[in-house]
Every structure is written in C-alpha cells, then in structure tokens.
Amino acid sequence: MLLVVTYSRAARQTLRNACEAHEETVVRRFGRAALFEETEFGAFLAVRLRAEYGVDVQVERTEPLNEFETVPDEVREAARAYADREHASTPYAKFATGDDHPEPAAMKDREL
Amino acid sequence: MRVDDGETVRSGRVVDARHLDLSRTEVVAAIRGDAAGVTVECPEPGPAHERVGDVHPALSVSIRGVLAAAARSRGHTVPQDDRIAEVESELADVTVPAASTRPARADVADRADDVERLDERVAELRGRVQALRERDAEADEAEAELAAAMRDLTEAQTELIAARERHDAATETARAARDARERRMELEDRLANLRRAAREALADAIAEEYRDAVAAAPWATPADPFEAGDVTAALAAARVADLCAPVVLSCDHFADPTTAADWLDAAVLRL
Helix, strand or coil, X not given: CXXXXXXXXXXXXXXXXXXXXXXXXXXXXXXXXEEECCCXXXXXXXXXXXXXXHHHEEEEECCCCCHHHHCCHHHHHHHHHHHCCCCXXXXXXXXXXXXXXXXXXXXXXXXX | CEEECCCCEEECCEEECCCCCCCHHHHHHHHCCCCCCCEEECCCCCHHHHHHCEECCCCCCCHHHHHHXXXXXXXXCCCHHHHHHHHHHHHHHCCXXXXXXXXXXXXXXXXXXXXXXHHHHHHHHHHHHHHHHHCCCCCHHHHHHHHHHHHHHHHHHHHXXXXXXXXXXXXXXXXXXXXXXXXHHHHHHHHHHHHHHHHHHHHHHCHHHHHHHHHCCCCCCCCCHHHCXXXXXXXXXXXXXXXXXXXXXXXXXXCCHHHHHHHHCCCEEEC
C-alpha cells in the first residue's frame, strides 16, 4: 500500500479532499495520513500531492510484515514470551536479562 | 474626507458621489492607500474597515467575523491574545529545512535505467561474440565492443550504488526535517484554534450592541440578529465598530447619505 503523510495544513486539507473524493482508492484514513491502494491511481493521488506540496508530503510504500519469514526466531520468541509475561509492569530490558532474550540495544543495532 | 477624481473635488464628513462616475473598487482602493484613479484623503482605515467599510448588495460576511473585527476596532482584547502572540513568535522561530529528495529519487531511476540498458547490450554482444566464434568467424571487433560495454556496465552499476546511497541519505535528512514541519503544523493548528476562540470571545463581547443595532435599523430586520442578511449584518457591525475612514455605501438602506452617516456614526462616501 502507499502511505501518505502530510506535514502542512494545506497538504492535509488536500489529502482530506482527495480521500473524500476517491474512497475506493483509500484503504484507511488517519487524520493527516492515509493508506492508498497500491494501484496506478493510488500512486497518482500520492504523487499529485507530492508535486503540489513537495517535502510536506511523505510517501512510503508499505507491505505486510510476515514475522515467520522476516523476523529472527529469537526476536519472535522474545516478543511472544514478553506478551505472556507474568507481571505486566516488568519492562522488557529487565525481562530480557532474566530469561536470556535479546537485549533491546542489540536488537536496535541490527537491521531487519 | 476629500475626494478628487481629477475633475471634481468633494469634501466633508458625507460625500454623495452618486452622480460621479466612480468605480467602487477604485474608491475602496484609494481609501486603503492602494494606487487608484481617484484620490480619497481620509484617516487610515483600521482592520474593521476591511470587513465592513465597503457595503454593497453582493457583500458576503461572516457575522461572528465582522463582529470580532468591530470589537477589535473598539479596543477590545481577549484572554487568548497573549497566547496568540506567543504562538506567533514560536512559529516565526521554527526553521524548516528544505530537504527535498526529488533530485535523488529521479537520479536513482535514471541510473537504474542506464544499468538495465547496458545489461541488455552486454547480453546482446555476448550472444553475437558466441555466434561468431561458433562459425569460426572473425570476432575481435565484437569482443572489443563487448569489453567496452562491460566496462560501461560496471561503471553504471557503481553509479547506481552511489545514487542509492545519496537517496538514502537524502531520505534520512528529509525525515529529520519533518520533525520541524510537524512542529510547525502543530503550532499552526494551535494558532488557528486560538484565533477561532478569540474571534468567538470578541464577537460575544459586542453581541448585545450588535443586537441593538440590528433592532435600531430603519429597515425591516429579522427578530434574530444572527439571521440577518449580509448587508444588514455589515451595517449593524459598522455602527458598532469604531471606524475612522469613510464607509463606502452602495446600497439603498438609508433615506440619504447624511442619515446613513448619523446612523453609522462614521463618515460616508455614497456611490
């Protein structure tokens, strides 16, 4: 999908108008951002905003994340274990040291 | 005021210029100090004049908006004013880096095209060299061409990698620059909200006087002054406002220009 985020009031207003006029191409709207279908028309809407407002419009291409394909096992397992932790108040950093899960700092240094 | 269209000079608190061939836009421009084919000497118009200083049948006004302007002309202030000034100065301090990624994006695409084109050329030449060799034909020239194309391809690939790196760097810079843009938009939103609240408060401050003005109009007006038409609303707001510059009147709501000036408590230039 195409993620369009606006950074000025004028660009945001034009995005809103575009979303209202082209509901079929809009997958989701979030205030000053929207997800468009990844079609030529979705690209047209996004590029048209970018052409008008330049850097005030950010366009990203998104794809679903399949963690089984992309995320290393230990990270996935850590996430799962942390979601099931006993005490909701335990911060991950502390949880990780106790149970041999990857350190947050180490994970931050590694690109996916 | 003193009105001079180059032929006739009229002066006084009330000028009836109906028989002169003056255009409304020219007269209003002259009052507001813009170049025009007519001269109007009068006190500086304040911001309220912009809203209610030119009353004509096709006028379109927001009642709360003109009331706020009228309240300002009377020196009313509202609690939001300080905050508005603060946000305006914060906004003036926000510097937003340009950080366009457009050249970098276009460059990557161009380099990728080059690589693709040269890739095809190398494949084609390779095929030709092989065909020549299989036929035991002279292949030196084709081999030289192939070698040159491969060198070009390597060079283009290197340039593509460099272009991608420049694009990544530009994208990072643009992301950082968006923090400032986000901050600017937040401030602009806050300013718009404060201005709206200030406008409402200002309009409330003189709503009663406006109600009385509408009721005192010498023409038929609705019972609810906020249902009044644009011209009635503008005239009532003008009556409430403190206007130094003459009101340009192009409507038939008053018996004569002097009555209008008395009712509005302002100088009147009747067209």
